[in-house]
Every structure is written in structure tokens, then in C-alpha cells.
Amino acid sequence: DVKVTQSSRYLVKRTGEKVFLECVQDMDHENMFWYRQDPGLGLRLIYFSYDVKMKEKGDIPEGYSVSREKKERFSLILESASTNQTSMYLCASSSRPAEAFFGQGTRLTVV
Amino acid sequence: AQTVTQSQPEMSVQEAETVTLSCTYDTSESNYYLFWYKQPPSRQMILVIRQEAYKQQNATENRFSVNFQKAAKSFSLKISDSQLGDTAMYFCAFIPSYNTDKLIFGTGTRLQVFP
Numbered sequence: 462d463v464k465v466t467q468s469s470r471y472l473v474k475r476t477g478e479k480v481f482l483e484c485v486q487d488m489d490h491e492n493m494f495w496y497r498q499d500p501g502l503g504l505r506l507i508y509f510s511y512d513v514k515m516k517e518k519g520d521i522p523e524g525y526s527v528s529r530e531k532k533e534r535f536s537l538i539l540e541s542a543s544t545n546q547t548s549m550y551l552c553a554s555s556s557r558p559a560e561a562f563f564g565q566g567t568r569l570t571v572v
Numbered sequence: 573a574q575t576v577t578q579s580q581p582e583m584s585v586q587e588a589e590t591v592t593l594s595c596t597y598d599t600s601e602s603n604y605y606l607f608w609y610k611q612p613p614s615r616q617m618i619l620v621i622r623q624e625a626y627k628q629q630n631a632t633e634n635r636f637s638v639n640f641q642k643a644a645k646s647f648s649l650k651i652s653d654s655q656l657g658d659t660a661m662y663f664c665a666f667i668p669s670y671n672t673d674k675l676i677f678g679t680g681t682r683l684q685v686f687p
Contacts (some may be wrong), residue, residue, distance in 0.1 A: 470645055492673045501581070503663060503679035519674070551617065553675070558609065561675055564618035 464488075467552050467564035474571050478537040482567055484552030491556060493535035495519075495527065498549040510535055533539070542571045574668040576678035581663050584684040585654045592639075593649045593681045595664030598676045602626075605667040606640065611680075612660040620662070623647065651683075659685045 468483035486493065492511050494505040496519075506519030508527040516527050524546060526547040536556075539546055547570050553568045576597045585591035599605070607621040623631045623640050623671050635652045647666075651658055662679040 491637040494675060496677070501679060502666075503578075504677035505672065506676065509674060550614075553617075555673065555675070561623060561632070568613045 465552055465554050465562050465564040466565050467550075468507045469567050470565060472537075472567055472569045474542050474569065476543060476571055478539075478542050478565070478571075480542050480551075480569070480571075482537040482539075482550055482569070484537070484554075485533055486535075486554035487533065488545065488554065488556070489532065490554035490562075491531065491532075492554060492561075494553040494555075494561065495525075495535065495537045496551045496553065498551055504551060507537065518542055539556070544571050547571045574612075574676055576664050576666060576676055578664050578678035578681050580681045581611075581679070582682045582684070583643060586655060587654055587685055587687050589648060589654055590652045591683065592652075593662050593664075593666075594677060595626065595647045597645050597647065597664070597666050599645075599666070599668040599670075600603075601669035601671075603670045606638075606647045607665045607675075608636070608638070608647075609617055609663045609665060609677075610658075611663065612657075622650065634681070651678045654685045656685050656687065659683060 494509040495507045510516045510529045526538045549559045550567045552564040553561040610620050611617045620628045621633045637650045639648045653682040661680045663680045
């Protein structure tokens with residue numbers, strides 16, 4: 462079974478903290494994605510990566526950065542967390558152009 | 573802009589009945605991929621069905637089928653013989669061209685199946 466694992470299911474951080482969300486996939490997929498899910502807004506793409514050290518901005522990259530040093534791992538970084546970044550974060554991976562496999566999501570609360 | 577629109581925020585259906593979820597999209601490309609994903613209360617997103625734009629035949633997976641109208645840029649999902657386990661958020665998504673792997677989602681439709 463394909464597995465996409467996100468490091469935390471729930472996370473609470475303080476305003477101004479640097480936050481790392483980690484995602485690991487075990488299927489040697491080229492593509493990895495970070496989405497943010499908010500009620501009524503669906504899944505909005507933050508960043509995606511199509512290869513190691515390669516990345517492309519999605520629709521809402523402001524306030525976020527990413528890192529992909531190894532093929533299996535894709536990290537989302539909130540440089541200075543703010544309350545408007547409280548959300549559900551979903552990681553996914555895919556092998557073009559097949560289906561995307563998703564992690565369980567991380568519900569992040571910034572207080 | 574390459575966008576996906578789901579105009580029905582919520583829908584409900586009685587068990588064993590049929591329901592259709594709507595989706596429209598916008599791309600200037602002629603080759604692309606379309607998907608429906610399901611997100612149950614467990615939050616685990618899973619693929620329901622997939623359609624390649626060059627294929628005229630509508631995709632079918634057991635009780636799930638699509639009505640793909642390329643000229644109208646419409647991709648609706650029909651669920652036949654609805655079951656309680658079909659209760660979930662349903663997201664329409666697409667990869668807007670063969671030149672990218674970027675996967676774009678709509679805002680979702682919350683489907684409730686009643687006994």
C-alpha cells in the first residue's frame with residue numbers, strides 16, 4: 462500500500478514561531494504537494510515539487526516555504542506563524558499523471 | 573485562469589437513490605486529466621474516479637460514473653444506489669494540461685446520505 466505520512470495529526474503553535482510540517486512518501490513518487498484546506502474554500506495549493514530540489518508556487522505561497530532535499534520527503538515551513546495560518550494542511554504525492562495519494566492531514570492551530 | 577468550480581456546497585440523498593454532483597472547470601488546453609476525490613469524516617482523501625480528456629467514453633467505477641462534456645467543460649459525478657458510507661466531502665480536481673503535474677481542486681460538495 463502507498464503510504465504518505467505526515468509527522469503530526471494535531472499541532473498547536475504560538476504566533477511568530479517557525480513551524481515545520483513534514484511529509485514522507487514511500488512510493489518513489491516524483492511529485493509532492495502541500496495543500497491547505499479551509500471550509501468553503503476547498504483545497505488550495507501552497508507549493509508543489511516535481512523533483513528533488515525543484516519546486517513551484519501554487520495559488521497561496523505567501524508566508525510559506527518548502528524544502529525537498531530527498532525524494533521521499535517534502536517539508537512545509539511557516540517562517541513566522543500567524544493566526545490566519547490556522548488550518549488543515551494536507552500533503553500528497555503522485556507519479557505523473559496518476560492519482561494523488563494523501564496523508565491524514567495536520568490540523569494546525571496558531572494561538 | 574485554470575479553475576474548478578463546484579456550485580453545490582451541500583447535497584443530500586436517501587439511501588439506494590441516485591445523486592449527481594456538478595463540476596465545471598476552465599482550461600485552454602485540449603489534453604488534461606479530471607478526477608473526483610472523496611474525503612470521509614476520517615479525513616483520508618481517496619480517489620473515486622479518473623477521466624482523461626482525450627477519451628470520449630465516460631469513466632465508470634462500480635456505482636460511480638461521470639458525465640464528461642468536453643465542449644461544456646463539465647464533469648459531473650453520478651452515484652447510483654447510494655450507501656451510508658458514501659457520506660463525505662467530494663472534490664472535483666484536474667491536472668490542466670499535459671505540461672504540468674499541478675493538481676487543482678474545487679471547493680467541494682458535502683454529501684449526506686440518509687437512511
